[in-house]
Amino acid sequence: MARWEPGAPERLQQAALELFATRGYDQTTAREIAESVGLTERTFFRHFSDKREVLFHGQDVFVQAFLAGVGAASPGATPIEIIAAALQSAASFFPDERRSHSRTRQAVIDKNPALQERELHKFANLAATLADALRRRGVEPLAATLAAQTGTSVFAIAFAQWIGKGERRSLNEITADVLGELRTLTAKGRARSR
Amino acid sequence: MARWEPGAPERLQQAALELFATRGYDQTTAREIAESVGLTERTFFRHFSDKREVLFHGQDVFVQAFLAGVGAASPGATPIEIIAAALQSAASFFPDERRSHSRTRQAVIDKNPALQERELHKFANLAATLADALRRRGVEPLAATLAAQTGTSVFAIAFAQWIGKGERRSLNEITADVLGELRTLTAKGRARSR
Structure with a gap:
């Protein structure tokens, strides 16, 4: 040994x-x-x-951070509220001290198509796991898949901003902003189309 | 020659x-x-x-179908309305006669991780192209990225339903339903959280 x-x-x-x-x-x-x-x-x-x-070490812990948020959401939470809780929990996994490390990692990934595919796979896996967790909480399948996919997109977009040049806001702040923007976007569409 | x-x-x-x-x-x-x-x-x-x-032949035409919808949306359309137009245009690319072909193709992809990664890459490319088209229409960058990502997720979810066993609805019908569900989901979250 x-x-x-x-x-x-x-x-x-x-x-x-x-x-x-x-x-x-x-x-x-x-x-x-x-x-x-x-x-x-x-x-x-x-x-x-x-x-x-x-580069993908710790992915289980990453996914667990989202699942912890799902588990912590109150029993009467709507799917999007559960996702908001998952995003908040995940954001705590990326404190500001980690930003520099995350920037370097992303720069390496951005230069290599095979790594980019692996990263996409990571997010697809996250979305599938989240959808499953939502269904196990009794969320209807379509709503679960949609909320999980949307939550994953919100995270990916927020994360890209967080590691952007000169960005100072915390990941939690950015995630909340992006989720708010999503609600505004879909609400606008709704109001206009009626 | x-x-x-x-x-x-x-x-x-x-x-x-x-x-x-x-x-x-x-x-x-x-x-x-x-x-x-x-x-x-x-x-x-x-x-x-x-x-x-x-298996990925014709991807340019696929992306062009979405872009045609973006181009056809009225000048005052909101980002989500533009995405709805893109989805409607894309759905016409998949008439019911094509469903059986699409089912077989998906069954092949589902059995092979490398093909799944290529498929994820296809959707990531679609989202990036759509975001770019929205920005060129004057949509603010964050809203453009979010609407494009969300639209791509809606398409992927609707497409998976369309090729599901026994499914009879057209892709256009399913896409409209999934987009409607997204609006309900985010609106519910909004109402509750205020």
Whole structure:
């Protein structure tokens, strides 16, 4: 058995991000990532199936943050109120100290189509999990799917703003603003079309 | 120069779909697709870069159908009204005669993660193109992105219903229903939270 490495996943993740950002994703190997923090390639593969997974480590915790919000919403909450609670809970997963890390990660992803597809997959998975959680709360299937998809879009849009150049608002503030804008948008359409 | 093959892309597409559905996507080669309709592998690669592209042929026309709807919306239309027009235009791209083809295609995609990622990419591309078209109409950036993302989700959800087992409604009817449900959902949230 190999020795237990304290904090190895976090150290590998941090090192990978730095190498991807400075040297390029395609130009960095798992071995180089591991060696840059004094670990072996073998240790790397004990924690990650491949170098792509380093960028998506912690996805379970990310999804759990949304689900915690769904669970915390009051029993009589409407689907959109449940989603608002999920978004608020998820935002707490991204405090301002994490913004710089998230910016670097996004810059790496934006340069690589395969990583972009993986990121889309992550959001699709989030939407499916949220829809399932809403249905288990008794929300009707169509409303559950729509609310989950919409909530995921709101999160993705808010997140992109949060890591935008010069942005200072918290993710929670931005998410609330984007959700408010969605309500205004759909309400306007409704009023006009009647 | 090779002879011009009348309707070769359509024949290859139809043949590919049948082989993918009966034999499996991974078990079918470009050569087999071509030969099953009396064409050569070379002809196949004149029309498609790889066998995956057979399933995504016509994406430009698909996106253009949405853009035509954006262009046809009245000058004073709200963002959500423009999206409704885009969805209506896109629905006309999928008449009932096409439902069976779309069902088979989806069954092939559902069995293959790489094809699912390509499909997600298609929708992400649609949302980006729609947001751009809305901005060019003078819609404010956040509203444009939100309306485009939401419209794309509405389309994807409606499309999944349209190809559902036993579904008889037209895509246009379903799309209008899903958009109506979205308005109800967000309006409810709005009323309650005030």
